[in-house]
Amino acid sequence: MALLEVKDLVVEFSLPEGKIRAPDGISFEVEHEEVLGIVGESGSGKSVTALAIMGLVPSPPGKVVNGKILFEGKDISGNIHELRGKEISMVFQNPLNSLNPSLKIGVQLVEVLQEHLNMSEREAWNRSVEVLKMMGIPDPETMMNRYPFEFSGGMRQRVMIAMAMLCEPKLLIADEPTTALDVTTQAQILKLFRKLKESSKTSIIFISHDLSVIAQIADRVVVMYAGKIVEKARIDDIFEHPFHPYTRGLLKSIPSFYKKRKSRFHSIPGNVPNLMNPPRGCRFHPRCSDASELCREKEPPFFKVNGSYVSCWLYQRGADHS
Amino acid sequence: MKILEIKNLKVYFPIKDKLFGKPERFIKAVDGVSFYVEKGETLGIVGESGSGKSTIAMTILGVHKKTAGEILFEGRAVESKEDFKFLRKKVQIVFQDPEASLDPRKRIKYIVREGLDIYKIGTKGDRERRVREVISKVGLTEDVLNKYPHELSGGQKQRVSIARALVLEPELLILDEPTSSLDVSVQAQILNLLMDLQERLSLTYIFISHDLKVVEHIADRVMIMYLGKVMEIGPAQDILLEPLHPYTRALLSSVPLPDPKVKKDDEVFEGEIPSPLDPPQGCPFKTRCKYAMDICDTPPEPIRLDDRLIFCYLYKEG
Numbered sequence: 001m002a003l004l005e006v007k008d009l010v011v012e013f014s015l016p017e018g019k020i021r022a023p024d025g026i027s028f029e030v031e032h033e034e035v036l037g038i039v040g041e042s043g044s045g046k047s048v049t050a051l052a053i054m055g056l057v058p059s060p061p062g063k064v065v066n067g068k069i070l071f072e073g074k075d076i077s078g079n080i081h082e083l084r085g086k087e088i089s090m091v092f093q094n095p096l097n098s099l100n101p102s103l104k105i106g107v108q109l110v111e112v113l114q115e116h117l118n119m120s121e122r123e124a125w126n127r128s129v130e131v132l133k134m135m136g137i138p139d140p141e142t143m144m145n146r147y148p149f150e151f152s153g154g155m156r157q158r159v160m161i162a163m164a165m166l167c168e169p170k171l172l173i174a175d176e177p178t179t180a181l182d183v184t185t186q187a188q189i190l191k192l193f194r195k196l197k198e199s200s201k202t203s204i205i206f207i208s209h210d211l212s213v214i215a216q217i218a219d220r221v222v223v224m225y226a227g228k229i230v231e232k233a234r235i236d237d238i239f240e241h242p243f244h245p246y247t248r249g250l251l252k253s254i255p256s257f258y259k260k261r262k263s264r265f266h267s268i269p270g271n272v273p274n275l276m277n278p279p280r281g282c283r284f285h286p287r288c289s290d291a292s293e294l295c296r297e298k299e300p301p302f303f304k305v306n307g308s309y310v311s312c313w314l315y316q317r318g319a320d321h322s
Numbered sequence: 323m324k325i326l327e328i329k330n331l332k333v334y335f336p337i338k339d340k341l342f343g344k345p346e347r348f349i350k351a352v353d354g355v356s357f358y359v360e361k362g363e364t365l366g367i368v369g370e371s372g373s374g375k376s377t378i379a380m381t382i383l384g385v386h387k388k389t390a391g392e393i394l395f396e397g398r399a400v401e402s403k404e405d406f407k408f409l410r411k412k413v414q415i416v417f418q419d420p421e422a423s424l425d426p427r428k429r430i431k432y433i434v435r436e437g438l439d440i441y442k443i444g445t446k447g448d449r450e451r452r453v454r455e456v457i458s459k460v461g462l463t464e465d466v467l468n469k470y471p472h473e474l475s476g477g478q479k480q481r482v483s484i485a486r487a488l489v490l491e492p493e494l495l496i497l498d499e500p501t502s503s504l505d506v507s508v509q510a511q512i513l514n515l516l517m518d519l520q521e522r523l524s525l526t527y528i529f530i531s532h533d534l535k536v537v538e539h540i541a542d543r544v545m546i547m548y549l550g551k552v553m554e555i556g557p558a559q560d561i562l563l564e565p566l567h568p569y570t571r572a573l574l575s576s577v578p579l580p581d582p583k584v585k586k587d588d589e590v591f592e593g594e595i596p597s598p599l600d601p602p603q604g605c606p607f608k609t610r611c612k613y614a615m616d617i618c619d620t621p622p623e624p625i626r627l628d629d630r631l632i633f634c635y636l637y638k639e640g
Binding site: 153154155180184190236251254256257261264266267268 | 370475476506507510511533534539540573575577578579582590591595
């Protein structure tokens, strides 16, 4: 049984201009001790998916209007507040917005353990120091008495990851955890995530807009576009033989070294559709060079191709099974 | 011909610890930087946050006051307020975040026209014609003219920013992380547009970015900065494909590659950028450099190797 199962999840936002659905009917699983990457551009619904799992969709305007989220086989919509922070925890993009600026780091860490595991203050303090050390924070005893502003961006993100890992959760959701960081710091945090992956039993959902970052950490990838999942595959497969035209376009758009100088970059023509009024059929069809009449009319189901799942009519024939 | 030359530029920001008297501490955002930009080329400026790359841009435009040094535009020193006003007609900037740099309450046609209004160029009809012209140059259609910024996508907004910068027919465009806030697929469109415009209008670019892969591709020369100082400057491909300075090497080894088989744990470069309030004496990189020596406490003189200048004691002239 998968650790987490998301089935047909739809989150709807009611805005004055109209209604937006993102994610719009997505399903995926997270296995035990695996890192699942979710990749997609802004507005694809990847962060909202994370918030929906955590039961944190801002309401109003947002609302989970359909779908089930099963954690260890049980529907968690009723008791997510019991699991949050203990069994499932989250790391956000900007650590400065997620730490309380007026409390010392130590106080914020100890509180988590006292709240979830009923630890005594002494125990909680020692455990916090231990986890900070694991996250590569130098001189953790002293750091416990510091305020968030006294930390650099990279160190704050380490503190956030420490806080998320305090209760040894079964699932850690990291939403663009390295996007706000400089490239050298990003490399350090990615290394830390890889260390966590090896040393703990925690499964990780790692959300990013950057396929290069996902390549460094994920076992499997879910590619999202305009509220839908377009492709699910193992990480090696996505890079070796991407199937969906969007995934292909995304991979080709990544700039690389050693290209002919000043040659033009590959780009996907057009813009991400307005989800207030999404295109009929496949949502990618207005930007897709392979689009046919069928793509304009009917939304493609998932076809299984060489172990990957692709939502694209191109693979209707030759698919193992629909 | 050198269109812009910067000589020993210093930009210090005072820290007000005390209520009265002169400030005693400074953030040395830019600390003795010299470089030039040739007409028609693209100079890339690369560095992590706090390296001073955006401060240089803002100082060239006269937004920040320089503490010391010289700015020469087309051979003439830029000193007075009038000098800067003249320069700003010839040097325009595109910022990272079009969301923040376009006035949300103004229509696109006004945003793009504003520069012409300020410099009182042409008649009303001329200005409107010029606006329509640049809007089509950046690949937008005229129906955006009556819209507000929030009605456009991120990529379209960045095209408007570029149109606004082009409306005055500048010689030099400073692009400060012009694609960092955009999605990958749109980023490529904007970069292609910038390369097309440069060819068609023979523009000169200063391209500020932290994305080494993009800089390697579109810059002719590149300047690598760290904590307000230059580490290495020279032809982009030499520097980014065969880095010599230990910092450039560290920076390049940190770039994640789109290949799940290449994970570079051993090369991950530890440590943090020191506080700019209390930067190390001498070479600012010495606290994280594995080759640091005693001599690094004295600021290194630039060493010329082929076409590049390196600020590092590991290398000797010739």
